[in-house]
Amino acid sequence: MPELPEVETTRRGLTPHLIGQTIKQIELRVPKLRWELDDKAAAALHGKTISAIQRRGKYLLLRLKDLDSSILIHLGMSGSLRITQPEEALRKHDHVIIQLTDGKQVRLHDPRRFGYFAVVPADDSHALLAHLGKEPLSEDFDAQYLYQTTRGKTLAIKNHIMNQSIVVGVGNIYASEALFLAGIRPDKPAGTLTEQQSEALTTFIKQELKRAINAGGTTLRDFVSPDGKHGYFQQTLQVYGCAGKPCRRCNTVIENKIIGNRASAYCPKCQQ
DNA sequence: CTCTTAACCTGGACGC
């Protein structure tokens, strides 16, 4: 579910509920998600006030007032965060509960448990954050940067733009969509990208991420933003999940190819 | 260093 637009939608949904709120208790209901969870570190945050919620790539960071630690959350493949009242019944896979002093709770729900919850240094020196690439919606991420980083690379361009140490937040859906719009085959060796293609790809990555954020994210399976609304960007997907169907542009059947262990849908005619 | 592969997990869809 969560690529950059879904994480950003989550951040925006949580912000009005969490800013200025104080943590009463953090309950870790499983010993580990992607990695071990640390009860002691979580307990040290009791009584602390949330001052801001930031996003870095697909990570969420809850900043805490007067503390040199932050809460780091990753939603993995199936994670979501919801604001609930304490009397609401716990669902299976509600793994982390942050109880706030105003009575509300934030629950991290993650069936596949590929997500993560940790207390990390507020200076973002943690290994998971330290080596992240550029934010795709920043001016830093431009055609020249993409072009330069692809030189000499033989791996597929789709894998390159999904590499979080190059550019963050782009996952399987938006990589597939941006490559379609740019007219580039997903398995094209990254090093063979022309400057013109780099320009187009950069433009469409930014465009699609922005459009998806404005639409409230893509709803696949059960993605729900913290206020319970569903995103509706899925209605505008051109190739992702469309294998076997006619291309919306030229009617050629959309093909599916496994690239880097991930399903990759593309139009064999529109994308070269 | 670059690249590929397997692994971590559960649940839903589908075929028989």
Place this chain on the structure above:
DNA sequence: TGCGTCCAGGTTAAGA
């Protein structure tokens, strides 16, 4: 209804 198989939005550790 039930069982087996396949697939899924991400990431990284290990191996080639």
